[in-house]
Amino acid sequence: MPYTLNYMVVLDYANKGNLRRNLTKVIKNTWKQNLYMLYKIISGLYEIHKLNLIHCDLHDGNILNHNNEKDKDDLENEVDNNLVFISDLGLCQPVKSSLKKDNIYGVMPFMAPEILRGKPYTPASDIYSFSMIMWEFTSGVPPFNDRAHDL
Template identity: 60%
Template sequence: MEYTNKGNLRRCLTEMTKSWVQKLFNLYQIIVGLNDIHKENLIHYNFHDGNILCDEYAYIHIYISDYLGLYQLANSFLNEYNIYGVLPFIAPEILRGQPYTQASDIYSFSIIMWEFTSEIPPFNDTAHDFQLALSICKGKRPEIIKNTPQCYVDLMKKCWDEDPLKRPSSEEVLDIIKNWIFLSEN
């Protein structure tokens, strides 16, 4: 196991989000890692800013970690009555007792996308309690940050859609972000 000298995403976020190109490149690294997990027919189950590690040499490298050892086959489940994760990153269907899916990881990714625009933890001014869980189930999402590009907002909203079947796959998200990076370089 490698040592990551910048800690987790929460600790190094502000230095990773100085420009939109930098944000996109770092989000791209995250979605590549999540897509690699999904290509193996696995689900992360606990995808949040504390499980994304940052390492810097010439530039920041990002790794997805799994402190709780929860990667599982997409067609299996741990205990269908247990909820794993950090509340703001947990998809509403999970809070309602539905099984984890790759789409629930995509919901978590959308909250990470939001964090890249705000540079603060989601719902940082709200207790992470039953009331917040209920609000998320009723459609509450973090407030869109002013001056966020509309294409970014649109993708983020697709990824946090109430209906997990309407969320894009990790491969679709990867392709969209890759195209944005390509367009920003030209």
């Protein structure tokens, strides 16, 4: 344990940034590439839920992209070279946690309606957030981008 009791999370560098930054590139991908990326995101979310945890803040800014450029000329492996990671587990909590109902946090367009009604976060809340990410992949625009969502 460190003497200062100050902890730090160290992540691999994601050379393509986050999904929000790459949205215009994502919509130009093939369906195969996008389905693969969505598969990687839901697989990561499955691993989080398998540990009996809830992410609680899943959105396009917390999906990191990394292109493993070892095989630049190998177009067949282009899908395999594009890695996707779920990041920012700072709000992650156990499924049975006892958070107060007034603890609402996250990026509003990605928040499940029940959270906005004061219900606790559940794995289903994360699935709703994932569905908003799926919306972005298919439409090319962030969810509810035509509506003000500041409180």
